[in-house]
Amino acid sequence: MARYAMAIDLEACVGCAACAVACVVENQVPPGVNRLWIRVTEAGSFPNPEVEFRPEQCYHCENPPCVPVCPTGATFQTRDGLVLVEPKKCIACGACVVACPYDARFIHPDGYVDKCTLCAHRIAEGRVPACVETCPAGARVFGDLEDEQSPIAKALSSARRVDVRKPHLGTEPRLFYLNAPLKVGLGGEEA
């Protein structure tokens, strides 16, 4: 059984937002909402200013707080670890939106909850998510954590620093941030 995950090398990310655009195009995300966005954090001062571009999206947590609160089972976790929403069952009660500590979910204008699926439809075809394929800096890596030869396993083992957001909540996100130049919002309280 695969355990899909993603990693983003924040040292490589230049904040071009190609991933965000690719996500919108691939998934027909309507205007006004986003499955993926980029947090830009500036710190320090002249002559040593620093900036960090941090793409954020659903983290497909190992222990997703959004799943048990769903009253209809519309939100569920696949055996591969993807956290998905079945629109036909969703009543848009907002329980999962509120339960997500990463604010990764939203109510789609068509009346159901939506969020990043890690491009599950592409994974099913053996392809990588659109954001990974698009990233011109090669900052995004996707793969199976169970496979030691997968790109993500190699990236995690070679990174100088690996973070997840809000680790104290015990959600065990499956999107890892590598080599974060700033520590703001990682490993502790949010900025």
Place this chain on the structure above:
Amino acid sequence: MTSFYGIPPSGEVWHGLTLVHFFLVGLAGGSAFLAALARHRGEGAARAMLLWSALFVLLDLAVLWLESAARFRFTHVWLFLTLRPASAISLGAWGLALTLLLTLALALEKGPARLLVPLLFASSVVVLAYPGMLLAENPGRPLWDGFQLALMPITGLALATGFWLLFVRGPLPRLAPPVFLAAGVAALLAPWSLAHGDAGERAAWAGLWQDAGLFYLSAALALLAAGLLRNRPELAGGLALLGSVLLRSLVVHFGQ
């Protein structure tokens, strides 16, 4: 400095109608509980209370439907095709539906009261309790800590007791003062619980206090005063109703 390309999507999910729901669900659950008590004691007002409770449940269900972005997709049927005990909304949906059926059955004297009254007690407790469960199960919303499991049921009961005291002079006057006092004490203990929590919980309380501390304190004091006004039932009822509604609205609104 932090800025964004694209907007983090969530923001406020629950709006004004959600606050109306939190009012109505407390009124419905509390009224059904009191109606079950009145029916158990054989009080004359029991039938009217049962019918009003059914109406409150219907109103609450209507508000829930109205506030839903999926109201014309009719996916709500899925709520009753499954029961998911870990989901507060699933429990609440079943609790509200059962309470509606039981109050109507008892009011119309259909079915054995010896069985239906205990069932109504149980379903009304579920209706009173599930809003607190709904809030407490969100790890990323520190204002909604585990204390909501106590605060929401007791303020719901105080809300309904206040309503009945204010508008119908209440068939259960001796119950009111301890309920109001308990709600007032719970309102004061809630910030104490947050103050002894983690940094996020302390910051959440500080935020609420800064933006609406006076309103929160007023609500808590109104509940305590209602519990002490034994000889002024209408005033006590009004204070309890107002205090409970204000308190629940503040907690829900600022918790997001």
